[in-house]
Structures are given as structure tokens and as C-alpha cells.
Amino acid sequence: MRRPSVLRGPGGPELFTIDRTRQDVAPGAVHVPDWLALSEQMDLVRLCRLWVSGPRPLKHRTLPGGGTMSAQSMVMGDYWTQSWFGESNTLNPQGSTLPSVLLELGARAIREAYGAQAPEVRSFVPTTALINFYSHDARMGMHQDLDETGDDPIVSISLGDTCVFRLGNTETRSRPYQDVELRSGDLFVFGRESRWAFHGVPAIRSGTGDPQLGMRDGGRLNITLRRTRQA
Ligand SMILES: O=C(O)CCC(=O)C(=O)O
Numbered sequence: 001m002r003r004p005s006v007l008r009g010p011g012g013p014e015l016f017t018i019d020r021t022r023q024d025v026a027p028g029a030v031h032v033p034d035w036l037a038l039s040e041q042m043d044l045v046r047l048c049r050l051w052v053s054g055p056r057p058l059k060h061r062t063l064p065g066g067g068t069m070s071a072q073s074m075v076m077g078d079y080w081t082q083s084w085f086g087e088s089n090t091l092n093p094q095g096s097t098l099p100s101v102l103l104e105l106g107a108r109a110i111r112e113a114y115g116a117q118a119p120e121v122r123s124f125v126p127t128t129a130l131i132n133f134y135s136h137d138a139r140m141g142m143h144q145d146l147d148e149t150g151d152d153p154i155v156s157i158s159l160g161d162t163c164v165f166r167l168g169n170t171e172t173r174s175r176p177y178q179d180v181e182l183r184s185g186d187l188f189v190f191g192r193e194s195r196w197a198f199h200g201v202p203a204i205r206s207g208t209g210d211p212q213l214g215m216r217d218g219g220r221l222n223i224t225l226r227r228t229r230q231a
């Protein structure tokens with residue numbers, strides 16, 4: 001069943017209609033709109049706030065080329081991409097096991113995206129969670145996720161303001177690509193044939209997040225669950 005929803009400007013007329021049906025955006029890339037209930041989203045926002053208030057706050061990562069990312073990030077679980085964070089330790093003093101809520105969400109996400117019989121249901125055990133925070137003007141350029149060992153899928157959960165997520169091809173940063181609107185509570189999984197697809201976040205739709213989420217200053221949170229080593 002197609003379930004279109006209407007996007008309106010603040011108090012204004014309908015801008016355009018967006019298909020909010022679950023869809024395989026590309027082989028191995030699955031978008032599940034409204035995956036999390038509002039109460040679950042609220043819990044996750046609260047948890048993210050708690051996690052980033054610890055010894056490892058959100059920060060603007062320095063990219064290998066020397067640039068600074070406009071989104072802010074924090075990593076939990078395995079250190080991973082330590083060089084991005086300017087940290088020299090190889091072991092996480094907070095312990096490398098992710099909070100059980102994230103392990104459970106990871107397992108549920110894989111079942112949702114690929115089905116209960118999929119081989120990934122057994123093999124996907126996330127060891128790292130990356131939290132990204134986008135203020136209204138933050139972006140993420142087209143890139144491939146190359147820091148993980150293995151070819152396990154990436155599980156992505158969106159909270160707060162809606163974003164435009166761009167899923168490209170595995171060869172180049174440019175076209176062909178598809179733009180998908182990710183709203184709060186949406187799940188996006190990209191693995192299999194799409195695991196090495198370039199992707200990015202070209203826009204945040206400021207002020208679209210539900211005030212009940214408690215993100216007073218708006219913005220978008222994104223949690224990605226990744227298997228960065230064989231647990
Ligand atoms: O924010 C998103 O939806 C994507 C984040 C991402 O691609 C990354 O952190 O590698």
C-alpha cells in the first residue's frame with residue numbers, strides 16, 4: 001500500500017507529496033519510515049544526551065585532508081577511526097560493549113530490513129555506534145564508509161529534524177544518486193550490494209522535528225551502528 005504524506009511549510013501550503021512507504025532504495029539499501037514510535041525516539045534522544053555528556057563529548061571531526069566537519073560526532077564502543085578524533089588510544093576505557101539498547105536496536109533493524117531468515121541476523125553484531133549531530137546548517141559530503149573491517153551492513157537511525165539523505169553509487173561521488181527524506185524515527189540500512197555506495201547528507205530541514213522530542217534547539221541526531229571488528 002502506498003502511504004503518501006504531505007509536507008507543508010510552517011503553517012503554509014502543501015509543498016510536495018512524499019511517498020512514505022517502506023522501500024528498497026537500491027539493492028541492499030532499505031528505508032523504513034516511522035520505524036520507531038515517538039516514545040522510543042524520545043528515549044533515544046534522552047540517551048544520546050546522556051552519552052554525549054560523558055567524557056567523550058560531541059566534536060567536529062578533523063578530516064584526513066585537514067578540513068573540519070560541520071556535523072559533530074561522538075563514537076561509542078570500539079574506538080575506530082581514532083585518527084578522526086585525534087585520539088591515540090586503541091582501547092576504549094568505557095569498555096567496548098555497546099549499551100544493550102543499541103545492540104537490540106541493531107538486531108531489530110536487520111530483521112526489519114532483510115527479514116528474520118537473513119544471514120545478517122546471525123552475523124551482525126554492532127561493535128561501534130557513531131552519533132552525529134547536525135545543526136540546521138550542517139552537512140555531510142559524499143563518502144564511503146570504509147573504516148570497518150568486513151562487509152557488514154550499516155544501520156542508521158534518524159532523530160529530530162528531517163534530512164535529505166543522498167544514496168549514490170559505488171563508483172563515484174556524483175550521479176547517479178537518489179535523495180531520500182529521512183525523518184525522525186526512520187530506519188535506513190545499507191548493506192549487501194549497497195554497502196560501498198557513496199552517501200551523504202546535503203540538507204537538514206530546520207524546524208521539522210517534533211517538539212516533544214525535547215531537542216530544544218532543533219537539529220538532527222543520527223545513530224549508525226557498525227560492526228567494526230569481529231565481536
Ligand atoms: O547522518 C547520516 O544519515 C549519515 C551519516 C554517515 O554517513 C556517517 O556518519 O558515515
Ligand SMILES: [Fe+2]
Nearest residue numbers: 143144145199
Ligand atoms: Fe557514512
